[in-house]
Amino acid sequence: MNFDDTPQEAAFRSEARAWIDANAPRELEAQLSRPSVGRVKLDGIDIITASKAWQKTKAAGGWACLHWPKEYGGRGASPIERVIWQQEEGVYDKLSGVFLIGQGMCGPTMMAYASEEQKRRYLPPLASGEEIWCQLFSEPSAGSDVAGLRTRAEKQGDEWVINGQKIWTSGAHYSDYGIVITRTDPTVPKHKGLTMFFLSMKTPGVEVRPIKQANGGQEFNEVYFTDVRIPDAQRLGAVNDGWNVSLTTLMNERLSIGARVWTGFSEIFAFCSDFMTENGPALDDRAVRSRLANWAVRHSGLKYTSYRSISALSRGERPGPENSIGKLVSGSMMQDIAAFALDLQGAAGALTDPELAEAAGQFQSMLLQSPSGRIAGGTDEILRNIVAERVLGLPGDIRVDKDMPFNQVPTRGRKS
Amino acid sequence: MNFDFSEQQKQLRDEARRYLAEHSSPKAVRAVLDGAAPFDRALWKGLGGMGFLGVAVPEEFGGAGAGHLELCVIAEEMGRALAPVPFSSSIYLATEAIMLAGDDDQKRRLLPGLASGQTIGTLALFERPGNPSPRAIAATVAGGVLSGTKVPVADGAIADLAVVAARSGSGGRDTDISLYIVDLAGKGVTRKTLANLDPTREQAEIVFQDCPAELLGPAGEGWSILTRVLDRAAVLMAFEQVGGADRALEMGRDYALDRIAFGRPIGSFQAVKHMLADMYVSATLARSNAYYGAWALSTDAAELPEAAATARISATQAFQHCAKNNIQVHGGMGFTWEFDCHLYYRRANALALSLGSLSYWEDQLIDRLRSRNAA
Secondary structure, eight states: OBOOOOHHHHHHHHHHHHHHHHHSOGGGHHHHHSOOOSSOOOSSSOHHHHHHHHHHHHHHHTOSSTTSOGGGTSOOOOHHHHHHHHHHHGGGGGGGGGGHHIIIIIHHHHHHHSOHHHHHHHHHHHHTTSSOEEEEOOBTTBSSSGGGOOOEEEEETTEEEEEEEEEOOTTGGGOSEEEEEEESOTTSBGGGSEEEEEEETTSTTEEEEEOOOTTSOOOOEEEEEEEEEEEGGGEESSTTOHHHHHHHHHHHGGGOOOSSOOOSHHHHHHHHHHOEETTEEGGGOHHHHHHHHHHHHHHHHHHHHHHHHHHHHHTTOOOOGGGGGHHHHHHHHHHHHHHHHHHHHGGGGGOOOTTTSGGGGHHHHHHHHGGGGGTTTSOHHHHHHHIIIIISOOOOOOOTTTTSBGGGSOOOOTTO | OBOSOOHHHHHHHHHHHHHHHHHSOHHHHHHHHTTSOSSOHHHHHHHHHHTOTTTTSOGGGTSOOOOHHHHHHHHHHHHHTTOOSOHIIIIIIIIHHHHHHOOHHHHHHHHHHHHHTSSOEEEEOOOSSSOOOGGGOOOEEETTEEEEEEEEEETTTTOSEEEEEEEOSSSSSGGGEEEEEEETTSTTEEEEEEOOSOTTSOEEEEEEEEEEOEEESSTTOHHHHHHHHHHHHHHHHHHHHHHHHHHHHHHHHHHHHHOEETTEEGGGSHHHHHHHHHHHHHHHHHHHHHHHHHHHHHHTOTTHHHHHHHHHHHHHHHHHHHHHHHHHHHGGGGGSSSSTHHHHHHHHHHHHHTTSOHHHHHHHHHHHHHHHHHO
């Protein structure tokens, strides 16, 4: 048992480190090192401009989308090399956020289902950050139950005509392309009548409207489709096989393991070390210590769980199911930590003015941001279902609409 | 990175699991529960014969000379099987203390018996309610003889020797404490078995009256040695707790699949599924933290104090959580004497209190994180 690199891993690490030392945007290091909640903000430069510049530099040096084949703009690296790269990239990793969905979800789907010509056209600029992609899956009436989506695609000649509405689309307002899942046959059960496409976000009839979030931020969008016409060549996978196409994408994600665990523990520990109560530092208080110890072991547990998965990758194996607990633990932990930090501050905890608020208002921001951590990318409830069913082997939920033609599934609850 | 046990260590784990499935069956555990004997003598002898007891003891002192990672995988299986034997007292505490602080003569004299199981050892620390503290020790050694009362002492009535923490100076300082080895069959020792939460593990009161006591480690350094022994034991105990937590989770999962209510397996109800998912989460966090502790223990890393406290807290929480919700999943049947759920519930709660309870380890962890951050 050890944390050491194999000789090949060590060689890869020093190559990556040397390249990063020579090429990273040092002028942004201090800003990127600040604790940030949600979207990163930079002074004097737009985050997308900065992200595109760093991604372009990486692509030119052969360090973009490491695990992709070289002919599509990647490096042909192994999963463990990808983890080592993330560890070495450090705070500059925050400049990858805008590419995450495109490179993590859309790219692998294109790789599996697009034509060779399309792959050569679209994947390299996706890898180099010249073109940003988004994923158009969720809808107002299809969140956790995404297969209940209602955006229609109808075949007319050699074209498809798309009508409907997507929601919670991250980055749609700055994306160039997107993959979109649609309903092509409403007369069969819901999972069986879906088809996947990709399209330019500039296609006539696509309209992006930002959503103002509960915390005042704007990271997500509604996307409306009105008679949007795209050629059949932009279909990904067979007609009515879109559900399986979307699963292929999601399966890939299991090999992607974050190099760092963020739970808010370091921030709350530092805060309690510095914050003075009437009886001295908060860290001397018995109740505070107990709460902190509880979070410390959850933070540590996630960190060493990811190390176990990384070890499996290092041996060339697929990681076990243990990583599925990550967001379930960190999501509610951040929410609890934020509320606890405010509680220590008493009435002043309600202040969000960055000049006056303790710790530059970071816990107030965390409090308002944290509900989304328990919803986006799978709600806590869906994640518990996944652990129960896929890890523990418990029965799936009873689905009353499973075998029902989609157009007969009830659409209204009590307020109809 | 290879943050995992080796293939050989995993084979040892499988071997221990098979052995314990046969020799520490629920029936064997229940024989001790029902008072047939204070511990399972045949199992203890068998574990010695398999070489499981002395796995971390160097060969020159009669052990297998493997290491602490091997001891960790065996500890996990002892926890899973609820082995009704003085494994933690004799191995994690007495043997570790002697390996850590004993002189060559003491190691030569005492370790072979502990490694084979012929001798049972324990640690006599507590004297009254509360957590480990040098101020809570009143037992005193003067002129080479020990007097005082220790309660509770795990496996105190069945042990042959005890490592005893006693006051060797007159002030209330940490440096007034020394460790001693006492022959429990010797004169001046009176022992009494005490009823306790988990009758599959014995607890006793020991009264020492002018007993001959042999110094273990330098005089006046007893508390610092003891702190290190407790850290090492915390990692090993964490594996025992992780093994118990995993088994309790499996029992709950199996019952949820088999038990039908409202026309369907109860494991298809989200309330039950989510409870089991949360048990999996705490068991997984505890296992990963225990691995961190195992790494620190086996490499004698500077992080050991922090890793030990982390492993201990996480494992205590996980075993308590899984044992308690295993009963809940079982419903009324979980509250019967006949079902084994209460055996895990008893063991989880008894282990949570040994070696210092949660609040003690929470304090230790915060102190250790603070001093690391200050450094």
